[in-house]
Amino acid sequence: MNKTLFKATLRANWLIGLFITLMLIMYTSIAITMFDPESADMVEGMLKMIPKGMIKAFGFSNLGTELTGYISSYLYGFIYIIFPVIYSVIVANKLIAKHVDSGSMAYLLTTPNSRIKIAITQAIYLASSIAIIFIINIVIGIILSESMFSGLLKIDKYLSLNLITYLVILAVSSIGFFFSCLFNETKYSLAFGGGVPLIFLVIKMLSELNTDLEWMRYMTLYSFINIDKILESSGYVILSSSIILVISLIFYILGIIIFNRKSLSI
């Protein structure tokens, strides 16, 4: 880990991080302030007007009267996936592949820092910046819920939900990072690093849309964000967190090894 590089990476990437954080804050605030335990009927009435398939595809299936469940299905079925995924894809590509493609990697490597050190620094930046985006939103979510609906939010469940969602995004970022290390050109790094998470999303939506395609949910990382199970069982949280963490580590480490070994045309 190199502090100088970390700071330079932050300087080059903070804006998109801020943008994504603000988008999530906006959606979180809207969702929580819109919650009304008294008028659950109204929500249900509204839902009846939208085609059932669409509600399911976007994960809004459980807009119930209970705050934690409401936040989970309103935000963590789609919003908290798509924005952090966009962030991960763009930043992962910028961290390695863009430096190699443009040639600025030459300057990083003509300092007495090994490739491994440089790649680890960039990986830490990606993983920690996503964590910070989540932490900011968790804090805002808790403050808003507590101030408006004191005691209604099950904080432990809310934290579990965020942990799993963060780890799923971490896994997506690890795939993006892996392709960023693998390819010398950003067009390939972006195509694969962005393509795989996009395919995962399409699979998730298809599997929720049609019961015949339910088996497809085993083919996408996003299925780990199984809201019912997360709210129900802490055993599920521990098991699935471990699995996703291992997946993330594998891709991050593979990326770093490949970057260290490969031939660079810079």
Add this chain to the structure above:
Amino acid sequence: MIKVENLTQIYKSGKGIFDLNFTIKESEVFGYLGPNGSGKTTTIRNLLGFSNATRGRATINGKDCRSEAASLQNYIGYLPGEIAFFDNMSGMQFLKFMGDMRKTKDNSIRDSLIERLDLDTEGKIKKMSKGMKQKLGIITAFMHDPAVYILDEPTSGLDPFMQNIFIKMIEEEKSRGKTIMMSSHIFEEVQRTCDRAGIIKEGRIVAVEEIKALNAMKKESYIITLKDSKDISKLSNHSFDVKTLSENRVEITIGDSYKEFFQVLSSCSVINLDVNQQTLEDIFMKYYGKDGISHE
């Protein structure tokens, strides 16, 4: 100091570098000459440890350029041929960044170089001209006082005034005992600064020569326009190579027989005399042949 042994790197296209062998001694200035696409940058990429060689290896100070790249960087000042910086930084931010990455404490060389090359470091790199970027690259390569310089086409983009300053800088570093390798496709640049030159063509070293020897090979020719076409026969009677271009114009190539040349010339009525500089290409064609076979 720098040793290249059987270095081979073959790209998918079949191009690359093949079985390169040369050594650069300590405190020597080595020119690396070759036309565009001949493999100069590929060689340099291997010296910096960016590329994986197909075969062979390169070492600096006995350390392997690829596996010990990071520890070698303390001694190396590198100027890329195609420079890409961190565009969002200003010139000064970038220099400070590189200084911090190298943990350089003394900024005096950096600051004196900025002054000497007259570079405005406040502006964003994105907005800089080619020449300004080149200056920034030179400062980055020189500012940590490295023992070995590897410079890929260092004067490209510099105006003649700056080229002279740069050549002076090379001479000073040479007198301080630094080892310098610079690639170029311009013969004059190498001629002015280097002790020896390696010539690469289509990925193979065709010659490694003392600059003095190369100078002897590089014959200048003169295009002479004569008032009277009869004078052509006068010129043809001497030891130099005369090619008739038109009725009253001839191209004369002279080795070192300048005295004879001027004597004959004084007896002719010359209207115009042009120097026809031989390009590196000409030297290749003449002395190494199309296949790049050594003249030895």
